[in-house]
Amino acid sequence: MAGRKVKIEVRNLSKHFDDLIVLHQMDFDIYEGEFLCVVGPTGCGKTTFCNVVTGLLPITEGSITMGGEKIDFKKHNVSFVFQEPSCIPWRTIWDDVKIGLEIRKVPKKEINERVSAILDLTGLTEFKDFYPSQISAGMKQRVVIARSFVTEPDLLLMDEPFGQLDSSTRFYIENQLIKVWQKTKRTIIFVTHNLEEAVYLSERILVCTQKPTGIKEEVIVDLPHPRDITDREFVKIRNRVTDLVKWW
Amino acid sequence: MANDKNAGSGKLGTFGYNALALSIFILLWTIVSWISESLFLPTPWTVLKSFLDLCTYGDVEGISLGMHIFKSTLRIFAGFVAACILGIPLGILMGLYPRVYDSTKSVIEPIRFIPPVAWIPLVIVLLVGFSRYAFIIWLGAFFPIFIGTLLSVRSVNPTHIDVPRSFGAKRLYIIRKIVIPSTLPDIFTGMRVGMGIGWDCIMAAEMIGGENEGLGVMILKYAELIRIEDIMVGMIVIGAIGFFINEIFIFVERRVFKWKEAIVIS
Amino acid sequence: MTNNYAEKMKTMGLNFFTLAMVLVLWTLIAYWQKSPFFATPYDIVLGFVQMVTVGDVEGYRLWSHMLHSLVRVSAGFAAACLVGIPGGLLLGLYPKIYDRTRILVEPIRFISPIAWIPMAIVLLVGFSRYIFVIWVASFFPIFVSTLWSVRQVNAVYVNVARVAGASRLFIIRKIIFPSILPSVIGGMRISLGISWMCIVAAEMIGGQMVGIGRLILKSAMVTRMDLVVVGMISIGFVGYATNELIIFIEKRIFRWRAAVSIE
Numbered sequence A: 001m002a003g004r005k006v007k008i009e010v011r012n013l014s015k016h017f018d019d020l021i022v023l024h025q026m027d028f029d030i031y032e033g034e035f036l037c038v039v040g041p042t043g044c045g046k047t048t049f050c051n052v053v054t055g056l057l058p059i060t061e062g063s064i065t066m067g068g069e070k071i072d073f074k075k076h077n078v079s080f081v082f083q084e085p086s087c088i089p090w091r092t093i094w095d096d097v098k099i100g101l102e103i104r105k106v107p108k109k110e111i112n113e114r115v116s117a118i119l120d121l122t123g124l125t126e127f128k129d130f131y132p133s134q135i136s137a138g139m140k141q142r143v144v145i146a147r148s149f150v151t152e153p154d155l156l157l158m159d160e161p162f163g164q165l166d167s168s169t170r171f172y173i174e175n176q177l178i179k180v181w182q183k184t185k186r187t188i189i190f191v192t193h194n195l196e197e198a199v200y201l202s203e204r205i206l207v208c209t210q211k212p213t214g215i216k217e218e219v220i221v222d223l224p225h226p227r228d229i230t231d232r233e234f235v236k237i238r239n240r241v242t243d244l245v246k247w248w
Numbered sequence B: 001m002a003n004d005k006n007a008g009s010g011k012l013g014t015f016g017y018n019a020l021a022l023s024i025f026i027l028l029w030t031i032v033s034w035i036s037e038s039l040f041l042p043t044p045w046t047v048l049k050s051f052l053d054l055c056t057y058g059d060v061e062g063i064s065l066g067m068h069i070f071k072s073t074l075r076i077f078a079g080f081v082a083a084c085i086l087g088i089p090l091g092i093l094m095g096l097y098p099r100v101y102d103s104t105k106s107v108i109e110p111i112r113f114i115p116p117v118a119w120i121p122l123v124i125v126l127l128v129g130f131s132r133y134a135f136i137i138w139l140g141a142f143f144p145i146f147i148g149t150l151l152s153v154r155s156v157n158p159t160h161i162d163v164p165r166s167f168g169a170k171r172l173y174i175i176r177k178i179v180i181p182s183t184l185p186d187i188f189t190g191m192r193v194g195m196g197i198g199w200d201c202i203m204a205a206e207m208i209g210g211e212n213e214g215l216g217v218m219i220l221k222y223a224e225l226i227r228i229e230d231i232m233v234g235m236i237v238i239g240a241i242g243f244f245i246n247e248i249f250i251f252v253e254r255r256v257f258k259w260k261e262a263i264v265i266s
Numbered sequence C: 001m002t003n004n005y006a007e008k009m010k011t012m013g014l015n016f017f018t019l020a021m022v023l024v025l026w027t028l029i030a031y032w033q034k035s036p037f038f039a040t041p042y043d044i045v046l047g048f049v050q051m052v053t054v055g056d057v058e059g060y061r062l063w064s065h066m067l068h069s070l071v072r073v074s075a076g077f078a079a080a081c082l083v084g085i086p087g088g089l090l091l092g093l094y095p096k097i098y099d100r101t102r103i104l105v106e107p108i109r110f111i112s113p114i115a116w117i118p119m120a121i122v123l124l125v126g127f128s129r130y131i132f133v134i135w136v137a138s139f140f141p142i143f144v145s146t147l148w149s150v151r152q153v154n155a156v157y158v159n160v161a162r163v164a165g166a167s168r169l170f171i172i173r174k175i176i177f178p179s180i181l182p183s184v185i186g187g188m189r190i191s192l193g194i195s196w197m198c199i200v201a202a203e204m205i206g207g208q209m210v211g212i213g214r215l216i217l218k219s220a221m222v223t224r225m226d227l228v229v230v231g232m233i234s235i236g237f238v239g240y241a242t243n244e245l246i247i248f249i250e251k252r253i254f255r256w257r258a259a260v261s262i263e
C-alpha cells in the first residue's frame, strides 16, 4: 500500500470511559479512496472507534486528523451509517433521505433529482411517502444507507450496516456498494462481524484485539472485484482472518 | 451536547451546588425583604417565627398547626381509602367484563369530566361535617384509580389468562395470580395520581366548606388578614406533606417491583 | 364488518338504555323525596333554558360564565406554555443548571396549586389572580414533561444531523423539537385537566361574580340545585371539549406515530 496518499492519520489514539480503557494507543493510516474493513470481537470498541474518528465522542489521548486538520462536519463531507436503527420516525422516507442535503442547503431541484435517483437505486421509490413505522426493519436499513449515500461523502463510515438484511438483499447492496465505491473512489470504513463480508468487500482488514483494544494485524486483500467467494485465493485469505480471530 | 469534562469532577458536587443555590436564594430573599420592608415580603426569619408561633400558640382562633395538619390528613385518608376500596375492585371487575363499562360509558364519562371541585357546593348542601370532605376526596381520587385499574386489566396479555385457563384454573385463581399482579404497578400509579388530586380537592373543599380546621382554611383565613408569613408556612407544610406522601408511594412501588423481580428470578 | 357494526349498535343501544335508566331512577327518587335539595332532570333542563335565556340570579347568562372561565383558563394556560416549554427545553439542553438548582424548583411542585389561591388573593387583583393560579397549576406538568423528554431524545437522531454538519439551531428545530412534541402535548393535556379543576376553585374563592365556578357556588347558596347541576355539566362539557381538541390536534400532528397508537 506504500505510495498511496494518506487521508486520515490516527496517532497514539486512546479512548477511556471513566476507568474503562476501550481503545489503547492505536496507530495507523487510512488511505485516500480506500475500502477499509474493521473486524473485532463484540464489545471491543468498534462503534466507539467510529464515534471518535468522526469526532462524535471526544478523544482521551492522541490525535485523528484528516488532511492535516481535525475532522469538522461543517467542512468535511462525512456520512455515518449507525449500528442502531436511525430512521427518524417523524420524517417520511423521502424527507429522511434528503436530510443531509437539506442541512447543506443544496438547491431544491438538485435535492429532488438526487433523492429520486438514490431511492430508485435502493428500490424504495414506492415507499417514499411512508413513515418508518410503516416499513420493515430491512427496509429501514436501506433508507439509512440511501441517506448516507445521497450526500456523496468523502468519508463513509458503516457500522455493521447489513445485519438486518436478508442474504439476497445484502448481496445486492454489497455489490451496489462496491460499484459506487469503484466509480467514485470514496473512502469507506466498514465495521462488520462477518469475516466473509469483510474479505468480499475490502482492500484491507484491520483485526482488533479484545479490550483494551489495539490492532492485532492488518490483512491486505489484493483481489480484483467482483470477487468470487469460492475462489482459492479468497478462501485462503478468509481462512487466515478466521485463524486470527480464533481467540475471540 | 457531548461534554468534554468528566461529570462530577468539579470541586462542588451536585449536592454542593444545590446547597449553594439555596443559600444564595435565602440570602437574596432576606436582603430584598429587608430593603423593601414590605408587608408582602416577610423575611425568612419572620416566616420561621410564624411557624413556631403556629405550632405553639396556634392560629388566630387558637387552633394549632398540628391540629390543622391532623384534620386535613384524616379527611384525605378517609376519602382516599374509600376510593381505593371502591375503585380497585370496580376497575378490575369492569376490566374483566368490558361490556359493562362500554355500555355504561354514557353515565360514567360525563361524571368523570366534571372536576371534583365543582361538586363542593352540591356537597355542602347535601352533606354535613366530615362526610363532605371525605366525599370530595373520594370523588377526586376515585377516577384515576378506577380508570387506571380498568385500562390496565384490559391490557393484560390475553395469553397470560388463557394459559392457566387451559389448565382448568378457576376464575378466581386467574384473577388473583395473573390479573392482579400484572396490573399492580398501574394500580399504584393510579393511586399516586389520585392522591395528588385528593390534595388539590381537600384544599378547595376546606377553603369553601365552612369549617375552621384544616390547612386549606387556615391559609385562607390568613389571606383575609393579609399575613403573608403565615400563608407561606401553610404552603410550605402542604408542600412538605405532599412530598412525603409522594416519597412513600415511590418507596412502596420500588418494594413491590423488587418483590416481583425476586419471584421471577427464583 | 357487519358484525362489527351490529356490535357497535348494540353498545350504543345499551348506553342509551343505561342513561335512560339513570334518568328515570333519578326522577323517581326526586319526586319521592320532594326535597328542594334534589332537582329532577326536568328541573335541570328548565334551569338550562333559564340560564341561556335569562341568566342566573344576577342576570349573568350561561355563555358569559363559560366565556369568562374559558378566557381565564386559556390565558393562564398559554402563559404556562410560553414559560414552561422554552424553560423545559433550555434546562433539558443544559441539564447541569437544573440538577444544580433543583432544590429551588422541586419543592414548589408539591404545593397544590389550589393552595396558591390565598396568596394570589393577597398579592394580586381581578383577572390576574385567576391567570396566576392557572399558570401555577399548568406550569409544572408542561415544564417537567418537556424537561424529561429533552433528556430522553434518542442520541442517534441528533448524531444523524450532527454528522451531516447541522447547526445547533437545526438540531433543536428539526430533531429535538419533533422528538419531544408528543410528551409536551401529553403534559399540556394533563395541565388542562388540572386547570379546569383549579379555575372552579379559584372562581369560588376569588371574588368576581362571573365564571362557572361562581355560578355553581352562588346557586348553591340560594339552593337553586338545578342551576348548580347546569354549572357542573357545563364545566364538564368545556373540559371534555378542550381535551378532545388536543387529542384531535395530537392525531393530526403525529400521523407518524399512528402505528404506535395514541390511545
Ligand SMILES: Nc1ncnc2c1ncn2[C@@H]1O[C@H](COP(=O)(O)OP(=O)(O)OP(=O)(O)O)[C@@H](O)[C@H]1O
Pocket (backbone or CB within 6 Å): A017, A020, A022, A040, A041, A042, A043, A044, A045, A046, A047, A048, A049, A083
Ligand atoms: N458511553 C459509554 N459509556 C461507558 N462505556 C461505554 C460507552 N459506550 C461504550 N462503552 C463501552 O465500551 C465498550 C465498547 O463498546 P462498543 O459499542 O464500541 O463495542 P462494539 O465493538 O461496537 O461492539 P458490537 O460489536 O457489539 O457492536 C463496551 O464495553 C461498552 O460497554
Ligand SMILES: [Mg+2]
Pocket (backbone or CB within 6 Å): A046, A047, A048, A083, A159
Ligand atoms: Mg458496535
